[in-house]
Amino acid sequence: MSDQLSSRSDCQVDSAATDLWRRYHELQSVEKQKNALIEELLYRYDSLSEHFKKEVEDHDREREYNRIAQRSLKDMEATILNLKDNMFNDHLLCEGASGGQRAAGTLEEGVYNYVRTQIREIPPNVKVTARVYANAKGLAETCVRAGITTKAADMQDFMVGFTGAKFLMDFVDVGSGKDRADEKIVEHLKLNLYSPHCRHIMLGCSHDNGYARILGEISNYDYLVQKITLLEGVPFGREFASLPFKIQKFDGLFRPQKINNFGLDGLPAPFPPPGLAALTNKPIGNGIRMQSPKVSTASPVIAPSATAGATPGWANVAAKAATLPSPKQNSRDPNNIPRNRKGQRIDPPTKNFDKEEVNRVKRIKMCNVHFLRHECPFGNNCTHVHDYKPNKSELETLKLVARMAPCIHGSGCDDPKCIYGHRCPFPLLGGKKSGKNCIFLEDCKFPLEMHSMDMNVVQYTTIR
Structure with a gap:
């Protein structure tokens, strides 16, 4: 009897030990699974943390570049005015220096009002530059002969007053010589039309139908049309009627009719938009792309006054420019876009x-x-x-x-x-x-x- 009890006790002990080991191994397996899960979570966390860190760095870098770009754009925004010939009203010209100062102030105020009301994508605090090109001596003599001024010095005083009134406005004397002023205007237009530093151009050329050909070339490109506004003094001729450009008047600033004895200069060959062959023959200039941000300006282009007695040269120039050359482009040239x-x-x-x-x-x-x-x-x-x-x-x-x-x-x-x-x-x-x-x-x-x-x-x- 005692042997049977002893045997049964041994069996129970062995069974209990086996059960304990079984339960221990189960717990050990669960522990391993738990540790594996924790390790997997940690690895995933490390990976996500690294990925998040990279994303933050990329975001910070993009934000910094955007800040630089925004600062550059802020510095760039400007409007350019260019006027052709003697567009200013008689009462301003005869006042000499004070008339020039009034003309510059009225012009700047008119441009700011135009930008604020008509060109919403340009900030209202843009910088405005203006350039007027003229043969000062010829213009002064013409004004005296037409009875606009009493002496030639009045015109010189007007130019000095205009230039001195605003830091970014200049009345430039190009001297005598056919096409000098027109060539400067066209080159100035080339320089700024494709420049990201210039936001808008206002061109005063209503009394010279020759510019219709140049503007006709530009009008083939919608993104360039949006960048130009034509200033009207003398009513535009029929050659301008089909052009899609916006037109703006500054009442009281520009004369409504031509000076009777004013001879018109011719213009250089038409200004080709990007991609036209003529552009490869005549580089745009150093201002197209600048490494460091510059103040962008939108300046009116003021066309030059012609010398008294000058013969119209536009017809000859237009005849020469009737056909544009088509040189082959080298697509591998890194400067070709x-x-x-x-x-x-x-x-x-x-x-x-x-x-x-x-x-x-x-x-x-x-x-x-x-x-x-x-x-x-x-x-x-x-x-x-x-x-x-x-x-x-x-x-x-x-x-x-x-x-x-x-x-x-x-x-x-x-x-x-x-x-x-x-x-x-x-x-x-x-x-x-x-x-x-x-x-x-x-x-x-x-x-x-x-x-x-x-x-x-x-x-x-x-x-x-």
Whole structure:
């Protein structure tokens, strides 16, 4: 009997021990699973933290660049006035220096009012510059003969008063010689028409029908038409009737009729818009793109007065310019910017969008400006990597990454070295053919006009 009890007790002890071990192993397995879960969560947290850190750095960098861009734009905004011949009213001219001062003040006030009420996209505090070109001696003699002034010195005093009244307004004496003033006006127009530092141009040329041909060339490009307003003194001739430009009058400032004995100078060859062959023969000038932000100005272009007795040369000039030369463009020239029929800039092709590769290259944190433009403005203070040695594939991906940020100057940008996007580089969403039709749809940072762009190159803009 005692042996049976002893045997039963041993069995119970063994069973209890086995059960304890079983339960221990179960707990151990659960503990391992718990530890594995905790480790997985920690790894995921580390990965997300690193990703978040990169996103914050990218955001901070973009915000800083945006601040720089906004400061540049703030400094850039301006309006340019250009007037042709003697547009100012007689009562101002005969007052000499005080008349010139009044003319400058009235002109500036008129431009500010026009910008505030008619051009809402330009801030009302823009800087206004004005340039008047004239043959001072010839203009003075003409005014005396026409009885507008009593002596030639009055005209000289008017010019001095006009120039001295405002820091950004100049009355320029170009001296005698046919076409001198007109050539300066056209070159000034070239310089500012494509410059991002100039927001608007007001051109006073209503009494010279010759400018209709130049403006006709420009009118083929809608984005240029929006940048020009014509100032009316003498009523516009029929040659201007079909032109789409806005027209503005400043009552009391400009004379309503021509001076009877005023001879008209001719104009140089028509000014071709970007991409026309003539632009390659005559570079636009150094002001098209500036490395450092400059004060943008919109200045009226004041056309020169012709010398008394000058014979009209417009017909001869127009005959010479009847046909524009068509030199071949070298598309490989880095200064050539390809454009489509609408004048929109066409970016060179980039690698296909590969999300994994793009994210990998982003994580390297290379400085786009350093590797793609070779001129990072931050130098040693840059928060991005300069000493990495990317391979060819990584550089191509970096170009794509840079193109994923829309250029602040849009598709009209004329910086040959610009690394940012002038059209949406993201893959198309199947089945959507209009509107924002990339994978990001309405959330895409690129504006509507940078989607579904015509990629056929029909012209080049050459920047020198």
